[in-house]
Amino acid sequence: MEAFAVRTSGPMTTVQDLGRRGFLDRGVPLSGALDPFACRAANLLVGNAETEAVLEFTLMGPTLEILSAADIALTGADMGMTVNGGAVPGWRAVRVSPGDIVRIPRAVAGCRAYLAVTGGIDVPPVMGSRSTFVRARIGGVQGRGLVKGDVLRRGERKLSGDLRSFPDAWIPRYAREISLRAIPGPQDDSFRQGSAVFFSAVYEVTTEADRMGYRLRGPAVECDEGVPKSIVTEPTTPGNVQIPADGQPIILLVEQTSGGYAKIATVISPDLSRVAQALPGNTVRFERITVEDAHRLYREQQDLLSRIRQFLQ
Amino acid sequence: MAAMLYDQARFRLSGDCTLLVEYGEGIDPVVNEKVRAVTALLRKAALAGVEEIVPAYRSLAIHYDPLTTSPAALAGVLRALETRISTAEAAAFKVVPIPVCYGGAFGPDIGVVAEHAGLTEEEVIVLHSSVDYPIYMIGFTPGFCYLGGLDPRLQTPRRKTPRTNLPAGSVGIAESQTGMYPVDSPGGWQIIGRTPLLLFAPARENPFLYEAGDRIRFVPISEADFRSLYEKEKA
Numbered sequence: 001m002e003a004f005a006v007r008t009s010g011p012m013t014t015v016q017d018l019g020r021r022g023f024l025d026r027g028v029p030l031s032g033a034l035d036p037f038a039c040r041a042a043n044l045l046v047g048n049a050e051t052e053a054v055l056e057f058t059l060m061g062p063t064l065e066i067l068s069a070a071d072i073a074l075t076g077a078d079m080g081m082t083v084n085g086g087a088v089p090g091w092r093a094v095r096v097s098p099g100d101i102v103r104i105p106r107a108v109a110g111c112r113a114y115l116a117v118t119g120g121i122d123v124p125p126v127m128g129s130r131s132t133f134v135r136a137r138i139g140g141v142q143g144r145g146l147v148k149g150d151v152l153r154r155g156e157r158k159l160s161g162d163l164r165s166f167p168d169a170w171i172p173r174y175a176r177e178i179s180l181r182a183i184p185g186p187q188d189d190s191f192r193q194g195s196a197v198f199f200s201a202v203y204e205v206t207t208e209a210d211r212m213g214y215r216l217r218g219p220a221v222e223c224d225e226g227v228p229k230s231i232v233t234e235p236t237t238p239g240n241v242q243i244p245a246d247g248q249p250i251i252l253l254v255e256q257t258s259g260g261y262a263k264i265a266t267v268i269s270p271d272l273s274r275v276a277q278a279l280p281g282n283t284v285r286f287e288r289i290t291v292e293d294a295h296r297l298y299r300e301q302q303d304l305l306s307r308i309r310q311f312l313q
Numbered sequence: 314m315a316a317m318l319y320d321q322a323r324f325r326l327s328g329d330c331t332l333l334v335e336y337g338e339g340i341d342p343v344v345n346e347k348v349r350a351v352t353a354l355l356r357k358a359a360l361a362g363v364e365e366i367v368p369a370y371r372s373l374a375i376h377y378d379p380l381t382t383s384p385a386a387l388a389g390v391l392r393a394l395e396t397r398i399s400t401a402e403a404a405a406f407k408v409v410p411i412p413v414c415y416g417g418a419f420g421p422d423i424g425v426v427a428e429h430a431g432l433t434e435e436e437v438i439v440l441h442s443s444v445d446y447p448i449y450m451i452g453f454t455p456g457f458c459y460l461g462g463l464d465p466r467l468q469t470p471r472r473k474t475p476r477t478n479l480p481a482g483s484v485g486i487a488e489s490q491t492g493m494y495p496v497d498s499p500g501g502w503q504i505i506g507r508t509p510l511l512l513f514a515p516a517r518e519n520p521f522l523y524e525a526g527d528r529i530r531f532v533p534i535s536e537a538d539f540r541s542l543y544e545k546e547k548a
Contacts, residue, residue, distance in 0.1 A: 185327060235333070
């Protein structure tokens with residue numbers, strides 16, 4: 001059924017789910033919500049499966065006209081959402097009715113927000129996912145960001161009896177100073193000197209930050225003498241911190257599958273949501289951890305997700 | 314050539330969910346052959362916790378679920394697999410013919426390549442279409458092949474000013490590489506022709522015509538053949 005009509009779209013509003021898996025060897029990147037935690041939370045709040053499609057907004061959101069009764073939930077960045085002009089908090093389900101106007105003006109804290117609707121955004125899955133990948137024009141609405149006049153459908157699902165809200169303690173706070181835990185490698189051996197700089201410096205997030213990657217600015221990381229700056233092209237993974245020729249780190253994200261620069265370290269997957277929520281001008285520090293510690297943190301995050309699921313069911 | 318191979322695989326951590334395994338130095342057919350052989354064995358083994366395997370020039374990436382397996386466990390399996398490679402037959406591959414209409418409006422830079430090589434356009438076409446190019450890896454965009462085997466005579470520098478939009482199917486040369494653009498994209502390659510085939514067709518049952526390890530053979534076709542093949546592909 002029809003869920004809403006787009007009155008204004010915001011600069012980068014796309015349909016995303018948890019990504020398109022199984023085609024990395026064919027050059028098709030994962031795509032999907034840049035902040036998977038917020039995406040899962042939004043879906044759980046309205047009673048959806050975590051894999052349903054949601055809308056992702058960057059910096060500014062859209063104005064939507066509601067076309068059928070549904071529950072919606074906004075998670076991730078605080079974008080000052082209103083329904084018919086009245087402020088509505090994020091991280092909780094809100095019942096909306098036909099004719100309601102939902103405005104999602106701009107990010108106050110954090111960078112990306114996610115809007116889930118009962119039944120999930122219903123667009124045709126492409127290669128197993130509804131995620132929009134604009135560069136190859138697949139997924140979402142005709143492989144592009146939303147524009148004024150688009151009408152989005154939602155899946156059929158009964159509205160839940162009670163409106164759920166996320167416990168305060170579990171709502172992430174988006175700081176202006178961000179700490180990212182990172183495992184050295186895959187090419188940390190090219191930066192025996194540069195690692196000391198990298199793991200102690202404070203970097204600033206530049207405006208060149210999108211779903212492919214975040215360019216940082218700060219102390220240059222030099223590769224060791226005699227080590228070539230470029231490597232034989234190899235597969236990349238979200239979180240890889242690539243050091244190009246100018247020494248300014250780039251955190252690679254979900255719309256990238258390969259690269260030819262050495263990677264000094266890799267941000268652990270539970271911390272990628274923090275990258276997604278970083279705004280230009282925010283500062284980033286990297287904290288070195290071992291893979292064993294990273295796996296412990298990974299399990300802890302999975303445990304937290306299980307507790308959240310249980311609580312919201 | 315065999316000296317390019319490492320005695321033992323080298324393992325590199327790429328975050329908490331990916332292990333990179335390297336089999337040798339540089340861009341080399343023998344090293345890539347080893348990558349292909351291990352990839353085939355690893356896929357057949359269908360290990361618990363292994364989510365995706367991405368073969369590349371000289372390495373492969375294993376994306377794993379850290380709740381189910383670990384880099385140490387995977388490294389153990391890979392070392393055991395390696396002992397079976399010498400007896401295993403080379404992994405199978407197919408030769409994929411790619412029809413190309415060279416020159417003219419479809420290949421605006423063929424003159425540049427010819428002049429750079431000191432050849433006629435006809436000779437460029439003959440050289441370019443007389444090799445089976447191995448696909449060393451697929452990446453960058455859906456279906457984009459990193460191909461080996463370009464005749465050194467055809468090596469041409471990139472354009473000084475990249476084009477803002479190259480149509481899908483464009484076939485070009487940049488330095489020592491030749492390749493095809495599966496989706497519309499900006500690019501600085503010297504474009505010598507275009508294929509009417511849809512190299513990436515997300516709605517097709519198999520969206521791709523090839524996988525890493527296959528060989529690409531470019532087949533010259535006329536503009537009329539291009540038109541009729543293109544209509545068929547679109548239908």
